[in-house]
Amino acid sequence: MNKVPRQDVADAAPRSLSDRLLRWESILVVMLVAVIVGNTAISPYFLDIYNLSDATYNFSEKAIVALAMALLILVRDIDLSVAAIIALASLAIGLAAQAGAGLPVLLLIGPLVGAACGAFNGFLVTRIALPAIVVTIGTMSLYRGLAQVVLGDKAITQYPKDLAAIGQSYLIKWPPLPYSFVIFLGLAAIFAVVLHKTAFGRKLYAIGNNPVAARFSGIPVERIRFMLFVLTGTLAGLAAVLLTARIGSTRPNIALGWELEIITAVILGGVSIAGGSGTIPGVVLAVFILGLATFGLSLVNVPGIVISVLLGLLLIFSIAMPIVVRRLMKSRAT
């Protein structure tokens, strides 16, 4: 019997050289380098600071939500309603803008609506004890449905100029960094410190590995899970602010299908869908790999459908490869 615990929770991450090289993050770094080198080889326009900066526009909003989604998946939950939350929050921003609200209100209302949506998800999951996947499939239809009912066949397109400036101009002129990208980097740093350097972060791993044992160790499992749902909703609301500011238009199909792209980044980042393992640097690397690979392929005008196929293959390959390698090594050992 070679049955081993699903996760070994060591006091600290392994430090030996071979452990470091075999870490998922190291493989992701290699993949990222390959993507960058490959893109540079196929397109002369890839390594251009303004082009790369523009490319970040198209993945930063998803990346922000991916950070919170990573924590949620780490504790064995999932939120499929994030894209629908973005639609509903964008609608709230649009209605506020129509009512003549100023910039501070417009910036706040998105995260607030997102937090409320997240709290509703969290309530159903932790209080009523329903499976997260079922709850959020339901609220995915509910939240987007609400946006569709209110908007009908109309769109909200009148947004103040100062909001558009946040979505369409650079926060820092040189190197040119858009607001959304800077916010993503800042949040990623905070998430990394909290998850990897604080007791709270260790608690999340404990819940993900064994919620029952975590509860008996005095960790308020349900409260933390609820908080993570609220956090995910809030960041989806923040993403809605940035997206609405960028495209200056709210339609019922806004951010359609983003939930799967966000979850793809989290899984490729090495967060186990079964919970209990994964790192923020991994997710950040995965976000860059997916974002830059998509951008590079669009630079040589590979059709979007083909890009989806390639990214799907990349995901399956990268998930399957370590498992196959581990199995081969194990069978050789016995």
Add this chain to the structure above:
Amino acid sequence: MTKTTRRQTLQLFTAGAFLGLAPGMLSTPARAEGKRIAMVVKNLGNSYFDACAKGATEAATEVGGFEIIYTASTKATAEEQIAVIDALIAQKVDGIIVSANDADALVPVGKKAMERGIKVISFDSAIGQEGRIMHLNASSTPLIGAKQVQMIAKTLGGKGEVAILSAASTMTNQNSWIEAMKEEWKKPEYKDMPLVATVYGDDQDDKSYREMQGLAKAYPNLKGVISPTTIGIRSGAKAIIDGGLVGKVFITGLGLPSEMKDAVLKGACDSFAIWNPVDYGYSSTQIMINILNGAEAGAGSVVKMGRMGETKIGDDGQAAMGDPFTFDKSNVEEFAKIF
């Protein structure tokens, strides 16, 4: 399209093979001379847009020295289309011809392209005025709207309930055609032909089919359906044939002869209209080529469209290619071979 894809797959493999040599290739020279025009449509795999792209290639070949990049996003949303246009701006293409998924959301990216010296025009579905130089309509919106109401009135003899089967509620062109239909509908000769419902099939075959079935159930006295979308009309016609409603309910609207041939011959559709999408892609590309060669395309100027003649740009920066063309039993088989 397949040809490009294959070449690009090849490029990818070459890229993989050259990974080791990449540092030496960092200074790849710019593309060969010859100007590049990108045609960005709503979605790929749509025979209507494929026909437009064929016309674009025809215009580029006719003039010479221009390359056409035909592309679109996977999902027909604004943010996906913006990402595609961002990539085209990054490649420094010379001109972009867009059929917009969202008129307003594409304005900022259109402006950005123009700030960087790229000429932007729209066709099929317009970008907001500040985001493009001009927009070419296939025909004029009032003519298209009126034409469809006239066709169904002719089929029904001006009597009976009529419904509209549209694509998505977010599409600029669909909504403006429906507005134009309603305008025509106000005339007294249509007083016995009320509009009872407008439903949306999202330009998906299965959804349009189900919406058509739903209409027939919800309105037992329904006599006619107008579907101003090629996918809606072909799926609606199929639902009429499958549901045994031929002779009871007639569909009309904007369709492709190759897809509507059976429906016309079986009697589910009496007549339908469309402009020739090959001509449409051709004319848009001709205009773009002329703009790139220095032609004036502001309000009030006249632009040339090669074999399609010329058109005058109105005060709103829009121009029309020509009148819609009617297809029925007499000519559908002949045109089905073309598009």
